[in-house]
Amino acid sequence: MKYLLVLAVVFIAIWFWRKGRQEELRSRPPPQPTRPAVGAPKEMVRCAHCGLHLPATDAVRDSAGRIYCSAAHRQAAEAQG
Numbered sequence: 001m002k003y004l005l006v007l008a009v010v011f012i013a014i015w016f017w018r019k020g021r022q023e024e025l026r027s028r029p030p031p032q033p034t035r036p037a038v039g040a041p042k043e044m045v046r047c048a049h050c051g052l053h054l055p056a057t058d059a060v061r062d063s064a065g066r067i068y069c070s071a072a073h074r075q076a077a078e079a080q081g
Contacts, residue, residue, distance in 0.1 A: 049068055
């Protein structure tokens with residue numbers, strides 16, 4: 001009989017603890033979703049050799065003003081003529 005009484009007290013204590021925990025969770029404001037930081041859009045250009053689109057700030061230009069994605073593509077285009 002005393003084990004039944006101890007078990008009842010334990011269940012009541014757990015019930016009170018869980019009830020208080022649920023009220024605590026309800027009173028909190030929901031977490032706000034965070035958005036990733038987005039920078040300003042960049043001007044995109046196309047490589048004259050392979051057609052790759054890349055930001056204009058990363059592009060390599062030749063003396064004629066053509067745009068390339070890398071120095072290797074600029075040299076390859078100059079070698080072709």
